[in-house]
Amino acid sequence: MKPTFFLKRRSTINYLRKYWSLYLMLSIPIAYFIVFRYIPMTYIQIAFKRYSIVQSPWEMPWAGNNGFEYFIKAFQNLDFLYALKNTLLLNFLDLLIGFPAPIILALLLNELAFPRFKRFTQSVAYMPHFLSWIIIAGLAKQLLAPTTGLINVALNRLGLGPIPFLNDPTHWVFTYVFLGIWRNVGWNTIIYLAALTNINPELYEASAIDGANRWQNIWYITLPGLRPTIFTLLILSLGNILSSEFDRPFALSNPLVNSVSNVISIFVYRYGIRGLQFSLTTAVGLFQSVVCVIFLVAANALAKKFGERGIW
Amino acid sequence: MIRSKRSKAADYAIALICVLLIIICLLPMLNVLARSLSSTEAIIRNEVLLWPKGFNFSAYRLVLTDSKYTWSLAWTAILTTICTVVSMVMTILCAYPLTYRQLKGRGFFNTMILFTMYFSAGTIPHYLLYKDLGLLNHPLVLIIPNSLSVFYMIIMRTFFYSIPDSLRESAEIDGAGPIKILTSIYLPLSKPVMATLALFYAVGRWNGFSDALMYMNDRKYHPIQLLLYNILNAVTSIEIQTQEGFASMPGLSDTIQAATVMFATVPILIVYPWLQKYFIAGATLGALKD
Structure with a gap:
């Protein structure tokens, strides 16, 4: 087991040494997608909650009708x-x-x-x-x-x-x-x-x-x-x-x-x-x-x- | 190539239809151009069709001496330049690493990015996020949130794929790292597609207004399209004057509206012929499936 483990680790190190810059480049657009596309998705829960300006979406109280109050209202x-x-x-x-x-x-x-x-x-x-x-x-x-x-x-x-x-x-x-x-x-x-x-x-x-x-x-x-x-x-x-x-x-x-x-x-x-x-x-x-x-x-x-x- | 039996008459009929189409495409612009150069009396008497009557530049002079309008033009030009550069950098940073087939996690990143193309949180979650980030009414809200288009990134990547792997491999043997390969092989070879995408991004920013309408209350940072919207929806010249500060006399609103429309259109009409040969190639690349 040991030799393959070292071999694997060495190949991982080699891989990273060769390609670390690719991950560095990619990290910027990935951060962009997380911040501007995925984090807004966590705000979707507001649809099921009573909006309150002082609370974060996670803390807002649930809306009536099992959370579907606003869909019914719509x-x-x-x-x-x-x-x-x-x-x-x-x-x-x-x-x-x-x-x-x-x-x-x-x-x-x-x-x-x-x-x-x-x-x-x-x-x-x-x-x-x-x-x-x-x-x-x-x-x-x-x-x-x-x-x-x-x-x-x-x-x-x-x-x-x-x-x-x-x-x-x-x-x-x-x-x-x-x-x-x-x-x-x-x-x-x-x-x-x-x-x-x-x-x-x-x-x-x-x-x-x-x-x-x-x-x-x-x-x-x-x-x-x-x-x-x-x-x-x-x-x-x-x-x-x-x-x-x-x-x-x-x-x-x-x-x-x-x-x-x-x-x-x-x-x-x-x-x-x-x-x-x-x-x-x-x-x-x-x-x-x-x-x-x-x-x-x-x-x-x-x-x-x-x-x-x-x-x- | 052997052609089927074709009647000459049908060929000319098709050409005639195309001439009609060209007229339909150009007519509105010629009409508005003519109105912008005409005297107000001629417009009120409905004499202006495709050729200006009572030729004068007073509407243009009025628009160009209005500091609000010229500032808006300048600001939109600055904004468009910054946005195009930021967007191109983002697009390349995203597309280039994903062309490496051996990149670990590539499938995950691809799925993560493509998913955002089909499902979006919607306007209000984005609005609330910008509010929490302090981006509302900050000029950056017009630059960052839409700086990367997945669709254009795919076009870029498709083009990168068409560059043979052997080129990259031989450079790797010579000891070049990914960044060196990007700057010395991929970017020089991708000039046409980069020109296309830069044009798309620039036109998108120049023409865009909904983000400014929703997220930017400071009129100083309103792009030209939003100012234009306010001018066009002011019914009378007095309203233009009160809304957008144009010093104007009654009856001038039509020519002013025409002149402002021409001002916002002309930059696009100027770059259009130059970049035409590029964007067709770009638009068809986008049609390819990954």
Whole structure:
């Protein structure tokens, strides 16, 4: 036993002598993750406790109803129920309209016969992704203003009445979805275009010999080639069905459309950070995180059942 | 490559759709640019479409002489620079050790890091932590808490993986330690991906405002986007004046709003073409599975 023990110890010492600097480097990001990602998780218990400003989360007294008092309160809160409904509605519309958009654009770009023009189109289409939601909201406000905006001025000249794009709840929902597409459709094609380059060109040569037309090429070669990518992104989108962006609804909303623009993240901001109801909003945040994980796991399992790779 | 039978007409139809898309992408910016350079009377009379009417720079002059706005621009530029440097250092420190397959505990660290991508404590626990750490209303709250993105770290690591192990091994035989290998082999070879990630981090910071909205009450440290939000949501020019201190005359609010939007957009439009060739490579690397 002894020789191997020494050998092992010597190899450990050698290993550490060789690689100690790696651990030193890694210690900084690991400390970051512990402090800024894992320690906040210990604060989650506030959801089950009565918040008190003078006590640490460990010392706070438990909330009523076996600790679920604030979850029950959340589901009795009309503002929260509206936020839940709005989150689901906006994410569902994003998925329904926004998810296929980059696939269609990628197919379109793939069929574009002029390479230099294709590159130019791509450059222009990626650009909105780099604009903040505040800027996009600013652009939208100027462009879609009821009387002075370019779009409504043009509609007026065509004899169509002004459309309240940002000032009426129903119109706002679609403006919200459209602006999301406007910002991200080009950017999201990148992944699909990369996947398209992996399709074996021999398939197209074979189909040409068989006399396939453009639609048949798309349907039988291009789309099946995109299938794994589409599924992976679909899983991620489904996992995000209850997640809520903050920047986008916050920047685009205005008092006239609060009934549809208040999503969960804005509810948490208003009730938690501005309203100081920490237990209630921590409970809401926990509910949201847990549902997101469940959706993600479920979507991943479903994809695997259909014979796709999944995300893990 | 043999191409299928394709009709020329369809090719031109597709090109036409793409032209329309380009117009839709650029139209809002051209319109706002035109408004920012127009006279207020022309805007009120709805004459400004894509070309400025009554060309003048008064809105820009007004914005640029406003100390609050110029300070906010300068502060955001400083903040963006610091954040980008800190984030890049953190990303490299995290990604590089994890590329060593023989590193003990690598699996544990990987799981620990990836878990944070799927489950987050939520806004309020983070807020309360910053409060306990004394970070609330401190400029560091805009720099440290989101300095490392797991997603970008994975992109970095994927790129590091693509550098052949044999390069590293031969350097190890020559007696180079991990730090020497990082600085003399990995970093010089990773310039494109580093440019991409630096761009992503910089744009994220330049465009970000929610952390400042939630954790920073001191208006002095508000980044440009938050100031812009306040300007854009002020209904009248008087409100702009009272809220953000713009000395302005009635009716100017539209051109001022347009000019401020242009000011916050232009830095991004300037760096965009330069870094374009890098970020596409970076964005596709992120699509790869570990």
